[in-house]
Amino acid sequence: MRDVHVDSEAERPYECFECGEIVFAEDNPSECPDCEGEVRNRRTPIE
Structure with a gap:
């Protein structure tokens, strides 16, 4: 590694x-500037 x-x-x-x-x-x-929805870091995998 x-x-x-x-x-x-x-x-x-x-x-x-x-x-x-x-x-x-x-x-x-803390939230999306367009719709105020929840955001996530795209570099963090979703499991």
């Missing part, structure tokens, strides 16, 4: 569960 440098200041993609809007942000947005 390789060591990966994680830049905590980098923007990450978040996707809205309701409308599918993709938002790039440094911090986890």
Whole structure:
């Protein structure tokens, strides 16, 4: 396994569960700016 440098200041993609809007942000947005739905970090797998 390789060591990966994680830049905590980098923007990450978040996707809205309701409308599918993709938002790039440094911090986890609490809700979608378009429909106020729940968002998830797209780099985190859903199980």
